[in-house]
Amino acid sequence: MSTYADRLAALRAELARRRLDGFVVPLTDEHMSEYVGAYAQRLAWLTGFQGSAGSAVVLPEQAAIFVDGRYTLQVREQVSADHWSYQSVPQTSIADWLAGNVTGGARIGYDPWLHTKGWVESATRALAEKGAELIAVDTNPIDAVWPDRPLPSDARLVVQPDALAGRSSAEKRAAIADWLGEKRADAAVLSALDSIAWTFNVRGQDVERTPVALAYALVNADGTADLFAAPEKIDETVAQHLGNAVRVHDRAAFAGHLAGFAGKRVAADPDRAVSAIFAALKSAGATVLELRDPAVLPKAIKNEAEIAGTRAAHLRDGAALTRFLHWLSVEAPKGELDELSAQEKLRAFRAETGELRDLSFDTISGAGPNGAVVHYRVSEETNRRIEPNSLYLVDSGGQYQDGTTDVTRTIAVGAPTAEMQDRFTRVLKGHIALARAIFPAGTRGSQLDTLARQYLWAAGLDYAHGTGHGVGSYLSVHEGPQRIAPGGSGFAGGDEPLAAGMILSNEPGYYKTGAYGIRIENLVLVAPRDIAGAEKACLGFETLTFAPIDRTLVDLGLLDSQERAWLDGYHADVLRLIGPLVPKDVRVWLNAACAPIEGEQGR
Structure with a gap:
């Protein structure tokens, strides 16, 4: 048509x-x-x-x-x-x-x-x-x-090694079985693709940018499980990995299989399992327990192996991004780059690591007014030249077997205006405030969101997206249940208590329609904080993302001494961690990009 x-x-x-x-x-x-x-x-x-x-x-x-x-x-x-x-x-x-x-x-x-x-x-x-x-x-x-509707992917599942997963599938299924025992339930429905991938330590290629496979699963109270996936997607290696305790069925058999739960108590997540699943269980005569998917929280709270993996992935990814930023500093002033050529070059730098499995989402490569489109995706029709004296926003990430990345940088091409510097610095101040936050255990993301917006609010400004989303471990770049977003805003997850081991983004922004967009995004790890004299357990954020922040966009007069110290400390970390990973010419540029600002005059 x-x-x-x-x-x-x-x-x-x-x-x-x-x-x-x-x-x-x-x-x-x-x-x-x-x-x-x-x-x-x-x-x-x-x-x-x-x-x-x-x-x-x-x-x-x-x-x-x-x-x-x-x-x-x-x-x-x-x-x-x-x-x-x-x-x-x-x-x-x-x-x-x-x-x-x-x-x-x-x-x-x-x-x-x-x-x-x-x-x-x-x-x-x-x-x-x-x-x-x-x-x-x-x-x-x-x-x-839809006459030419694509068929579902027939890509095979692959094993995610226990060394990267940190726990075996048998251990994860045993934990779910214990949970089922506590709930006096016979089985739990897993229908969220990332929950299935995490629980069984498998990954797939059925969804672009997210390494999951089309499947359903039922985990039983004895620790066994039924996995429903197209038979041609499971080879001998995966079958051996799953073992005898996991029975494999055709994905098409899932709905019919639910008819066998008459008189059983079955847990299903009302936020993640579709209406048809509840209807089938009810029709079968099962008692349905509306409970959160038991994989969701342990998947969000990363273990030591997953944390080590994501740190390694972020260093690799930060080096690729830094190489891109150096390349951009050389090529963009010539006025010949456009959004498509820039994003392809960034993808190429990531691919040169030899470890890139996929991008973690379609790169947002926004020049000038296109940067004001929050989730912009460039096409041949919208492709815009990166012009002198403009802002370029690039939000991107990679899928590596040891971790998932997501980072945004806003770059001045030529001389930024005073307004651009003001807005960028207010976004930076919010980013720093969140990065430096210390909060008692049990704090929700919605309670922290204001920290990132306060300096924009002071100027009558705001942004229409959440400040932070959860991120998976070689899984979805948008992972629940945690989120940093205004309470009651419609962004699910803002009321989830943050816990040590969770990974979130820190990404305040500002968008002027028809002119430019600004966003500064790093990923952060929720980690314990030892506070002298503290009367309760406290948490804070460890920054995982390392790549320079454009200092030409910073109005130093708007930063206080602690904010300047944070920026200098961050850039010192970038130089220390990323410097050894990039070529000599990039390292020379990086030295200048990360030079301390303390002592410079406000502008």
């Missing part, structure tokens, strides 16, 4: 054929994944939206697309206002929008393999108040009108 208008018309015709008055289209897969395989990119196929979070609703005469503040600009550039209205979440929910736009008797379809039980319940209530009905479809109507 040649245009997005044609695709929308085809879907409406298919809905009419099925006697449906509307359909809800989320950007996810059967595992509630944030990043999904090509076969599940239904929202992008239908609308043209390329972001990593969003949903849409199609009615006979109206259509709406729902995104959060990260995508306010992007959605308007990629999705036609002639056919779609733009809705902001969490201000407007799909359920509320439906309630305001349907009429009595309307039948609104949804795919029960793509929505949580809680969403289905809230949407059902909202529609019922209008005399309308939410209808579960047996097959997704978009699939019926």
Whole structure:
């Protein structure tokens, strides 16, 4: 189908054929994944939206697309206002929008393999108040009108060595079995792909940028497990790794297998398992315990081997990024670089490590006004030259077998304006405040978020994204349950207590629409802090990311002595750790880029 208008018309015709008055289209897969395989990119196929979070609703005469503040600009550039209205979440929910736009008797379809039980319940209530009905479809109507829809990946699983995982799969399954015993449950459903990868110490290639495999799993109270994956994806090496205690079934057999739990108590996560799983268990006569996936928290709290791995990955990645920043300092002033050529060069530097398995997400390579699009993804159509006297924002990361990285740097090409320096320095002050924070055990990310925003707020400024997200260990670059974000903001995870071993990003920013974007991002490890005279256990952050911060963008007059000391100390660490890993010409540049600022005059 040649245009997005044609695709929308085809879907409406298919809905009419099925006697449906509307359909809800989320950007996810059967595992509630944030990043999904090509076969599940239904929202992008239908609308043209390329972001990593969003949903849409199609009615006979109206259509709406729902995104959060990260995508306010992007959605308007990629999705036609002639056919779609733009809705902001969490201000407007799909359920509320439906309630305001349907009429009595309307039948609104949804795919029960793509929505949580809680969403289905809230949407059902909202529609019922209008005399309308939410209808579960047996097959997704978009699939019926998507003629060249890709097949799911057939890539094989690979073993994640115990030496990097830190614990064997048998140990992890035994811990889940102990948890099931405490809950008096017979089995736990694992449907989140990263939970399955972590629990069984396997990785895959089924989702771009995230090393997971399409699978379901059931972990039983005796420590055995049932793993559901396409048979051709499991070779002899993986089969031996899994062992006799893990029974392997075809992924297509998962739904039918749930019918065998009559009279059993089964734990399933209402935030991660789709509605269809709950419906199948209920239909089977099982007692469903709505509990958090037992792999989520231990996966987030990294063990010593995982921490050592991520430190090694960050040094390797920091050296590659530093080489790129040096290259950029030479080439960008010539005025010939563009966003595509720059991001490809950065990928090449990472690839030259010989350890890169994939990028951890699509690089955000934003020049000038494109840097103000928070989750911008450059294309041939949007590709912009990196112009003199402008800002260039690059947010990128790598997937290495020992760790996952995510780092953002904002670089001045030529002379920055005083406003650019002011905004950058306010973002830097917030970044430093969070990096230096010491807090009692039990503190939530939402309690720390203000530290990063305070200097922007003082000038009447802010940013429309969370300050920090969890990061996996050679897994998802966006990992829960922890997050640093405003309370009640719609960013899930802000109320999760931070615990030693968790990895998060520290990434405040500022975005001036049509002009430039600024973000400074390092990854940090939550670590114990010994405080003299402390009356309770305290935590703080250990910085994991090492690459220079552009000093030409810093207004030294806005930094106090402690902030200057932090920046000098950080750059001294960069020089000490990264200097030996880069070529001599890069090291000469790095010496200047990391020179102390103490004693320099404010500007």
